[in-house]
Amino acid sequence: MRILVPIKRVIDPYAKVRPLPDGSGIDTAGVKFEMNPFDEIAMEEAVRLKEKDPSVEIISVSVGSAECEEQLRKSLAMGADKAVLIESQSVLDSPGVARELEALVRELQPDLVLMGKQATDDDNNQAAQMLAARLGWPQATFASKVELTSGSVRVVRETDTGEETLELSLPAVVTADLRLNEPRYIALPGIIKARSKPLERRPAAVNAAPKTRIVKFEQPPTRSAGKRVASVDELVTALKDRGVL
Amino acid sequence: MAKLLLIAFQPSDALMGAGFAQDLGLPFDILAVTGQVDVDLGAESILSAGLPDVPPADGMALSLVSVCSGYSHIACVASMRSKDVLGRLAGLLDAAMVTDALGLQSPTLFTRPMVAGSIVATVEVLAEPVVITFRPAGFSKPKRGGSSAIETAALDGATQARRISATGRSGGRPDLSQAKVVVSGGRPLKDAETFERLVGGLADKLGGAVGATRAAVDSGIAANELQVGQTGKIVAPDLYIAAGISGSTQHMAGIKDSKVIVAINKDADAPIFQVADYGLVADLYDALPELTQKVG
Numbered sequence: 001m002r003i004l005v006p007i008k009r010v011i012d013p014y015a016k017v018r019p020l021p022d023g024s025g026i027d028t029a030g031v032k033f034e035m036n037p038f039d040e041i042a043m044e045e046a047v048r049l050k051e052k053d054p055s056v057e058i059i060s061v062s063v064g065s066a067e068c069e070e071q072l073r074k075s076l077a078m079g080a081d082k083a084v085l086i087e088s089q090s091v092l093d094s095p096g097v098a099r100e101l102e103a104l105v106r107e108l109q110p111d112l113v114l115m116g117k118q119a120t121d122d123d124n125n126q127a128a129q130m131l132a133a134r135l136g137w138p139q140a141t142f143a144s145k146v147e148l149t150s151g152s153v154r155v156v157r158e159t160d161t162g163e164e165t166l167e168l169s170l171p172a173v174v175t176a177d178l179r180l181n182e183p184r185y186i187a188l189p190g191i192i193k194a195r196s197k198p199l200e201r202r203p204a205a206v207n208a209a210p211k212t213r214i215v216k217f218e219q220p221p222t223r224s225a226g227k228r229v230a231s232v233d234e235l236v237t238a239l240k241d242r243g244v245l
Numbered sequence: 246m247a248k249l250l251l252i253a254f255q256p257s258d259a260l261m262g263a264g265f266a267q268d269l270g271l272p273f274d275i276l277a278v279t280g281q282v283d284v285d286l287g288a289e290s291i292l293s294a295g296l297p298d299v300p301p302a303d304g305m306a307l308s309l310v311s312v313c314s315g316y317s318h319i320a321c322v323a324s325m326r327s328k329d330v331l332g333r334l335a336g337l338l339d340a341a342m343v344t345d346a347l348g349l350q351s352p353t354l355f356t357r358p359m360v361a362g363s364i365v366a367t368v369e370v371l372a373e374p375v376v377i378t379f380r381p382a383g384f385s386k387p388k389r390g391g392s393s394a395i396e397t398a399a400l401d402g403a404t405q406a407r408r409i410s411a412t413g414r415s416g417g418r419p420d421l422s423q424a425k426v427v428v429s430g431g432r433p434l435k436d437a438e439t440f441e442r443l444v445g446g447l448a449d450k451l452g453g454a455v456g457a458t459r460a461a462v463d464s465g466i467a468a469n470e471l472q473v474g475q476t477g478k479i480v481a482p483d484l485y486i487a488a489g490i491s492g493s494t495q496h497m498a499g500i501k502d503s504k505v506i507v508a509i510n511k512d513a514d515a516p517i518f519q520v521a522d523y524g525l526v527a528d529l530y531d532a533l534p535e536l537t538q539k540v541g
Contacts, residue, residue, distance in 0.1 A: 017363045026364060098336060123359055123475075124344045126332045129302070133336025138303045138405040141329045144469070154409070160325045160422070160478075162412030162470050166301055169405060178459075178476050179469065209371075211341035216367035220358065223501060226522035232535040235507065235525050242522075244426075244484040244505050245451075245540060 001056045001148070003046045004110035006101055007075050008036040009068045010121040019217035026217055035071040038116025040078075042176040044183035045146055046114050047079035053148070057081050059108060063088055063100045069199065077186045077194035088204040094122075096208040098130035103205040105135060110171065112153060117142055117175040132173035140166045142177040247352060249273035249318040251288070252309070254299050254326055256280040257423055261322045263287060263387035265379050269318065269352055276312060276398060278305075284393045292398035299326065304404025306333035312398050313338060316374060318352065323378040323479070324422065335376040343368055345479075346379035356383075361475045362498035382481035382502040419454045421471065426453030427482045427503075429473055432460040433489035433529060440466045443533040444488060450537050456480060458496050474499035488529045492517025509533070 011017060012032040020027050035043075043060065050056040060075035061084040062068035072083040086100050105113065113132075118125035125141075132139035144163065145156035154167050158177050168174075229235045239245040251266045251273055253259035259275050263286040266273045275288040279296050292312065299305055309330070313319050319334065321327040323345050335342040346355040353370040355377065421427060428451065430444035440461065448455045457467030459474055473480055474496040481502035488509045490496060497520060500506065508521035511528045518524040525532060 011360065013361070017360050019364055026360070094342065095335070095339070121360055123361070124342075125328045126335065126342050126344060129329065129332025130336030130342075132303070133306065133333045138301070139329075139333060140406065141302070141332075142325055158325065158469055159411070160420070160470070162468070164411035165409040167407040167409055211372035211375075212343065212368050212370055214366045215354075215369045217359075218365045218367070220362060220365045220501075223506070223520040225519045226524070228518075228524045228526070230525075232525070232527070232532055232539060235523055235536065236539050238523055239484070239505070239507070242505055 001053065001112075002108065002110040003049065003056060003058050003112045003114055004105060004108060005039070005043050005046050005058060005060045005075065005080065006113070006115045006127070007039045007043065007060050007062045007068070007071050008116070008119045008121075009033050009062060009064055009071045010036045010119050013037055013120040019219055023216045023218060033067065033070070035074055036116050036119045036121075038118060038120070038176055038178075040116075040183045041178070041180050042114045042116050043075050043078050043080070044181050045176060047184075048181065049146070049148055050079060059084060059110065061086065061101065061104055063092060063097050063204070072199055073191050073194060074186060076197040076199070077191040078184065080197070082198040082200070085199060085201045086204055087201060088207070090207070092208070093210045093212050094124050094126035095130055095211050096206070097127045098134060099206040099208045100204055101127070101131050102134045105131070112170060113173045114146070115173075115175055117177050128173050128175045135171070135173070137171050137173050138168040139173045139175075140168055141175045143174050144177055144179045146174060146180065246315070247271050247317045248315070249320060250313055250316040251275045252278065252319065252321040252327070252331070253282055254278045254321070254330075256282050257420070258322050259283065259286060260387070261381045261423060262320065262379070264381060264384040265320060267387055268349060268384045271318060271352060275393070278400065284395065285389045285391060286387055286393070287391060288393040290394045290396050292396050294398045294400045296400060300404045301406035301408055302329045302333050303406055304402045305330045305400075306337055307402030308400035309334050310337050310402070312400065313374070318375055318377065320377040320379060323380050327378045331376050331378055338374055338376070341370050341372040341375040343370065343375060343377045346377050347383040358498075361494060362501065380479060380481065380502065418448065419452070421454045421456055421473065421478045421480055424454035424480070424482050426451045426484045426486075427456050427473070427480050428453055428486045428488065429456035429458065429490060430461055430467065430488045431458040431490040432464060432466075434461060434466055437466045443529065447486065447533055447537045447540075450540055451484075453482070453484075458490055458493070487517055487521070488533055490517055491515045492520065
């Protein structure tokens with residue numbers, strides 16, 4: 001059983017981010033980069049599956065700049081057996097990332113691709129579905145529970161109205177939602193200890209032309225504080241005057 | 246030829262999406278996957294598939310491929326389902342994709358939120374076709390009139406995933422992401438029974454939906470699907486009442502398209518008061534029952 005876990009390097013999800021004054025990008029000065037939190041949940045799930053079945057092999061992969069090594073090292077410390085860094089000079093959009101991952105999947109032939117439902121920088125929620133489509137593999141997005149059985153995976157996934165349980169034959173693509181697990185904490189010594197694990201660098205295989213590009217980054221319009229009301233009566237009157245009651 | 250296919254997994258998707266379709270300015274058809282869609286929403290044709298329910302994403306997306314042929318734009322109201330299916334459809338069509346469009350400047354220029362709504366990006370689409378999910382709040386109310394032709398559509402792609410079980414929405418309350426009124430509660434509502442009585446009680450009196458913070462969901466006092474925020478549902482009601490909610494960035498990302506936000510919190514320094522249209526500093530155990538009694 002081989003599990004591939006794609007990992008994205010993203011701007012610190014807890015940092016307050018702003019566009020650059022000229023709108024050409026996001027101001028990253030002094031901001032840290034982290035492993036995409038949903039990918040971290042996917043990685044944790046892969047490690048838990050390996051803890052139940054030691055024959056599971058976990059390979060993590062990142063598509064991006066050389067700096068992605070930092071996040072791949074963390075995945076190795078969490079429990080990945082090896083990591084692959086697909087170096088791309090240009091910033092790829094989701095279809096571009098899906099094509100790089102597809103090329104790697106065809107080579108490594110994992111039984112399961114387990115990744116975050118979306119990256120917290122672009123918030124696109126596209127790459128996993130596009131990858132599954134290109135491979136012709138079944139998919140389960142927004143997973144809150146993952147169980148491996150022989151030849152299939154049973155996934156409880158969150159839906160607009162509650163949840164559903166899907167059974168997918170392997171190979172398959174599954175994306176992790178918030179409630180799948182709580183990732184373990186990895187202290188720095190653990191990351192240093194994982195340095196002996198293999199990390200392979202290779203150039204992007206496809207380098208697909210982008211299908212979209214961001215032409216402007218802006219701050220969203222802000223809401224400003226309205227009125228304090230002193231009582232429920234005053235609130236009801238205000239809402240009636242506003243026409244929403 | 247530039248033309249839009251608006252996908253309606255359920256009839257309410259067509260109602261909520263017609264404004265986007267009209268704003269886009271291209272001729273459009275509506276695909277009704279389940280149920281029957283109104284014929285006066287401005288579509289040239291309604292392609293009616295009449296499925297009893299929506300199959301898992303792999304079969305659904307495969308079925309859509311042949312129907313989508315000839316359209317430059319394929320769009321659906323943003324939801325967990327549309328993200329699941331349309332992402333896969335975009336992969337099958339080798340299409341460009343725009344998630345959560347907030348507005349549009351032209352058929353190839355859309356605005357959308359990034360980084361939990363801290364950034365609004367203008368995205369230029371460089372390829373055709375393009376698959377779009379959008380948030381209806383940023384688009385016009387649809388103009389009604391005319392009458393669309395009705396055709397049948399065959400959606401018969403094979404599904405590999407097997408659905409073992411699924412839960413539907415319970416209790417007859419409106420859908421969170423479509424409701425005109427949403428009453429949400431946070432962690433101070435101590436347990437599920439109190440949450441349902443105070444938050445659910447006010448929501449029912451107003452004919453609204455019930456929402457919750459991530460903290461309320463994580464502590465087990467509200468169901469997962471009620472979570473409002475960046476990692477939950479995005480809501481845009483006319484009236485949003487936040488009870489016992491401090492106003493984390495994560496939660497605010499899900500409510501800022503609401504027309505009127507009311508905050509009820511006993512902490513006068515809660516960040517939610519900085520964005521609320523009306524703020525009431527009060528104990529929600531007193532204020533919610535009183536409000537429920539007085540709004541009728």
